[in-house]
Amino acid sequence: MQLTHLQSYVRPTDLPAAIDALRFGGRGTRLMAAGTDLVLSGSDEITGLVDLAGLGLSSVEDRDGTLAIGATTTLTDVMQDVATGTYLDGVVARMLQRVGTPPLRNAATIGGNLVRRQPWSDIIPLFRALDATVTVFDGEHQTMAIGELYEQAAHLTGAILTEIQLPRPPIGTAAAFWKFARSEVDVATLNCAVMLHTDGDRCTAARIYIGATPRLAAAASGAEETLRGAQLTGNAIADAARTAAGEIETGDDLRGDAAYRTRLVGVGVTRCLMEARDRIREVRP
Amino acid sequence: MSTTITLTINGIEQPVAVELGESLLEVLRREGFTSVKHGCDTGDCGACAVLLDGDAIDSCMILAVAADGRAITTVEGLETDGRLHPLQEAMIDAGAVQCGFCTPGTVMSGIDLLSRNADPTEDDVKAALAGNLCRCTGYVKQVDAVLAAARVMKGGPDVGSG
Ligand SMILES: Cc1cc2nc3c(=O)[nH]c(=O)nc-3n(C[C@H](O)[C@H](O)[C@H](O)COP(=O)(O)OP(=O)(O)OC[C@H]3O[C@@H](n4cnc5c(N)ncnc54)[C@H](O)[C@@H]3O)c2cc1C
Ligand code: FES
Ligand code: FES
Numbered sequence: 117m118q119l120t121h122l123q124s125y126v127r128p129t130d131l132p133a134a135i136d137a138l139r140f141g142g143r144g145t146r147l148m149a150a151g152t153d154l155v156l157s158g159s160d161e162i163t164g165l166v167d168l169a170g171l172g173l174s175s176v177e178d179r180d181g182t183l184a185i186g187a188t189t190t191l192t193d194v195m196q197d198v199a200t201g202t203y204l205d206g207v208v209a210r211m212l213q214r215v216g217t218p219p220l221r222n223a224a225t226i227g228g229n230l231v232r233r234q235p236w237s238d239i240i241p242l243f244r245a246l247d248a249t250v251t252v253f254d255g256e257h258q259t260m261a262i263g264e265l266y267e268q269a270a271h272l273t274g275a276i277l278t279e280i281q282l283p284r285p286p287i288g289t290a291a292a293f294w295k296f297a298r299s300e301v302d303v304a305t306l307n308c309a310v311m312l313h314t315d316g317d318r319c320t321a322a323r324i325y326i327g328a329t330p331r332l333a334a335a336a337s338g339a340e341e342t343l344r345g346a347q348l349t350g351n352a353i354a355d356a357a358r359t360a361a362g363e364i365e366t367g368d369d370l371r372g373d374a375a376y377r378t379r380l381v382g383v384g385v386t387r388c389l390m391e392a393r394d395r396i397r398e399v400r401p
Numbered sequence: 402m403s404t405t406i407t408l409t410i411n412g413i414e415q416p417v418a419v420e421l422g423e424s425l426l427e428v429l430r431r432e433g434f435t436s437v438k439h440g441c442d443t444g445d446c447g448a449c450a451v452l453l454d455g456d457a458i459d460s461c462m463i464l465a466v467a468a469d470g471r472a473i474t475t476v477e478g479l480e481t482d483g484r485l486h487p488l489q490e491a492m493i494d495a496g497a498v499q500c501g502f503c504t505p506g507t508v509m510s511g512i513d514l515l516s517r518n519a520d521p522t523e524d525d526v527k528a529a530l531a532g533n534l535c536r537c538t539g540y541v542k543q544v545d546a547v548l549a550a551a552r553v554m555k556g557g558p559d560v561g562s563g
Pocket of ligand 1: 152153187188234239304444
């Protein structure tokens with residue numbers, strides 16, 4: 117038996133009913149998407165579950181260039197959607213291909229990954245680099261920058277994440293994701309995501325996020341700053357990588373020690389910046 | 402706390418008594434579908450994979466109650482009119498089965514792939530089987546089997562087997 121203390125399970129069909137079930141369910145009641153994380157946790161604290169599967173929150177939509185992803189969409193459904201394939205050269209699909217295994221991706225949801233905020237999440241650094249916004253419902257709908265989910269300690273208590281929006285990229289934008297793992301299906305020892313905005317040859321802005329440090333993804337703000345206004349030469353990229361390796365605090369765990377991770381920061385930032393630069397060059401005549 | 406849910410297992414709709422906190426894996430095995438193997442219980446090995454509404458998922462990672470009203474296929478349900486599924490035939494022909502513990506889950510991932518992509522490349526097959534660990538075969542014959550099944554299912558000659 118996985119969740120031995122589970123006493124109630126409901127699958128409401130509208131958001132207000134789901135919020136009510138969560139609020140009146142008592143301290144041990146949790147929201148559940150696919151449940152991959154909750155079930156494997158085997159937690160004795162879980163006494164009630166509110167299944168989000170009946171809320172109709174599974175969809176991927178190209179909304180005038182903005183990619184809108186329903187929170188309970190499975191990773192496979194996001195990955196295989198045509199709109200995901202065309203958004204920024206398919207960077208989201210390439211990242212998802214690196215998350216877990218096919219049977220995991222067929223069940224696990226985007227929202228579950230974002231809310232669970234595992235430090236090694238591959239989705240969080242890319243969505244932060246892409247400057248995503250998220251919509252949550254706690255009786256009313258509210259849309260905010262994705263960073264707000266991670267900057268508050270008591271995030272999303274009593275609220276349902278309903279949708280993630282990846283904004284329409286202006287012309288001259290490219291993004292890249294890089295993951296280093298001990299095996300094809302392991303979680304990241306370190307991961308990195310970048311988005312570059314350019315104007316002709318120059319970088320007008322960069323967003324760089326490093327995850328699994330082994331803490332939750334954080335911005336390499338100094339490296340972002342070195343790229344502002346710079347031409348994307350090998351030197352500029354090396355400079356940004358060095359700055360990132362100097363500023364990102366790394367630590368030890370079973371997948372790697374701090375010094376090793378610091379080396380990986382430099383490698384990840386370099387590879388992502390080179391890939392993004394090359395993608396911008398490819399589309400320019 | 403127990404309840405009764407409705408599962409369509411291998412095409413047969415049936416009421417099934419479950420504990421709320423039980424995984425789909427535990428319930429399927431208790432109901433006699435022992436092709437569904439209890440491996441790691443952590444979502445890593447794929448031995449417990451079944452098709453849920455056509456998609457291969459690890460049944461250890463989801464609750465049985467969450468599958469209420471949905472359709473499940475296990476290896477027991479792959480046979481039609483006394484004939485094995487083309488992928489089962491191909492697994493035998495290619496010599497892709499040794500101890501057999503991983504085989505049901507691997508077959509589920511293979512069928513999932515073939516339902517999405519009738520003409521997979523070797524890399525597509527490797528990616529599709531990445532969640533099914535096998536300690537015996539070294540994977541080469543398994544990949545061959547999925548490619549051979551794809552050829553058979555498209556109606557072409559089964560040049561890969563034999
Ligand atoms: C074997 C394995 C390998 C993995 N590998 C990777 C990997 O390589 N990279 C990676 O990034 N991740 C990896 N993961 C993590 C995986 O992506 C998450 O387990 C999954 O996305 C969680 O989604 P879920 O729908 O199952 O969440 P659930 O288990 O249903 O929920 C997780 C948490 O989020 C809350 N929640 C879920 N949805 C919502 C919502 N819409 N609103 C508010 N709260 C919500 C729940 O209350 C719970 O606290 C792996 C997991 C496993 C089991
Ligand atoms: S038993 Fe489910 S993945 Fe191993
Ligand atoms: S045949 Fe023995 S584990 Fe695969």
